[in-house]
Amino acid sequence: MTNGQCVRVSTGAVVPDCADAVVQVEDTEIVKHDNKEELIIKIKKAPSRIGQDIRKPGDDMRKGDLLFDVGCILSAGEIGVINEIGLKAVAVYRRPKVCVMSTGNELVESMTEEIPPGCIRDSNRPQLLALFKSLGFKPIDAGIAPDRRSDLVVAIKNAFGYASVLVTSGGVSMGEHDLLKDILENDLGFKIHFGRVWMKPGMPATFATGVIGAELRCVFALPGNPVSSWACAHLFAAPLLRHLAGHLKIYNSRIYVKLADGVKLGERPEYKRAWLQMPDRMTGEMQDEFWKTRQETGQVQKEEQFELLPIAHITGGQLSSRLASTIGANVLLELPQKSDGLAQLERGKIVQAFVIAPI
Structure with missing residues (x-):
């Protein structure tokens, strides 16, 4: 292959040594074909740099890279990497x-x-x-x-x-x-x-x-x-x-949520069952900025950012005998006990919630 020539390669295939860029097929147009292969093609969008869309050995991982740390959970991604590198066995904790x-x-x-x-x-x-x-x-x-x-x-x-x-x-x-x-x-x-x-x-x-x-x-x-x-x-x-089981993180995540309705407080701290409604405007970037602000300053700088919090709906009656109150619950609201100055939390109040199921 010389200047002015190209060769078709499939995704993941070896690139010829003399080629220094890949053009996606959708950015080309066939000019001449002999019913077996392309003879002349037109490149509609030229590569912007040398090495475009070429993956070099070591781009994914290099010798000596730490792939799995102690305590990681072997889920889909980890299993894929294990097979990608041909690892025949890994040391794991037995499921308790x-x-x-x-x-x-x-x-x-x-x-x-x-x-x-x-x-x-x-x-x-x-x-x-x-x-x-x-x-x-x-x-x-x-x-x-x-x-x-x-x-x-x-x-x-x-x-x-x-x-x-x-x-x-x-x-x-x-x-x-x-x-x-x-x-x-x-x-x-x-x-x-x-x-x-x-x-x-x-x-x-x-x-x-x-x-x-x-x-x-x-x-x-x-x-x-x-x-x-x-x-x-x-x-x-x-x-x-x-x-x-060897998990590094043994406790579930805790997040801040906003109460959909007011709630009376009891004599003891209480875990109320609730499900979360996610605001339509809660983009990933807004979430990141919100939690970054709270972490850095300990408070939300803009009042409108409260609107980005998930809204917690309590799952009906909260009697400890009412098992139906667990249906659909994905958080436990962590509510304080009542005090002389605090007998209830108003609608819209921000509280902490213990995540127990996918949100």
């Missing part, structure tokens, strides 16, 4: 296993058609199993354990035969059948790190650790109310499992 158990004499399996008087279907276990699976962990169904000391001890020990982390629901409040804290401490010799949390929902949430079979075991004993167990699983259990 977590056993999920419900407790309570009143519980029956969720698929039960005839519910005996005084009983309810178990919704906690299926929802927690689904939650942990969606987060990339390996949940194991540990069934329903009745509120009897001997049965609970056996059920807990059996669960630890499958996983080092156990998440239970029910049995941690103040009733006569709430035996879990006492069993963990006195029957199993576990240390309770916390057993009541000043929050709503989920005040009875308990975390304990102990040794069984020469291995450290962790128990999150969550409240029996379905929303309480769901919220506490997001706030407490999921970060621990991410830590065991």
Whole structure:
């Protein structure tokens, strides 16, 4: 190939040594063709520089480049790079296993058609199993354990035969059948790190650790109310499992949002379920500038920038028994407890939100 000549190459193909630029085919016009190949072409848009649209060896990555840092998640992009460079194996953390158990004499399996008087279907276990699976962990169904000391001890020990982390629901409040804290401490010799949390929902949430079979075991004993167990699983259990999985970032992101409606404050700090409406004018550049300003100055310089924040809509009634309030929720609004000078937050108030699902 000499001056005045060209050759057709496909995307990704090798460029002849004597060629120093590529012209996209849409910027050319065929002048003469012999029904087999082009003989003469017209270049409608000449290359603007030497090396245009040519990828040289090392443009994508060079010897010695750090491709993956410890703690990165192997998702689509990482898997693509691994295959691109022909890497046969990588060292990974094993996905942590977590056993999920419900407790309570009143519980029956969720698929039960005839519910005996005084009983309810178990919704906690299926929802927690689904939650942990969606987060990339390996949940194991540990069934329903009745509120009897001997049965609970056996059920807990059996669960630890499958996983080092156990998440239970029910049995941690103040009733006569709430035996879990006492069993963990006195029957199993576990240390309770916390057993009541000043929050709503989920005040009875308990975390304990102990040794069984020469291995450290962790128990999150969550409240029996379905929303309480769901919220506490997001706030407490999921970060621990991410830590065991080697994640560098174990906590979900927190963002600022604007309340769609006014809300009364309670006696405890509260996590209200909400879904976000994104403003039409929230472009990427505007978002970047907004957060840069807040980071640098600690405040928004222009009042109109408040309009760029996502709008948070609370998902109806927030009773801890109302599991339907979790449907469609992608954030937990972090609301303060009421005080003498603050009993409610007005519509448009900016609060912090804990992200729990894609926005």
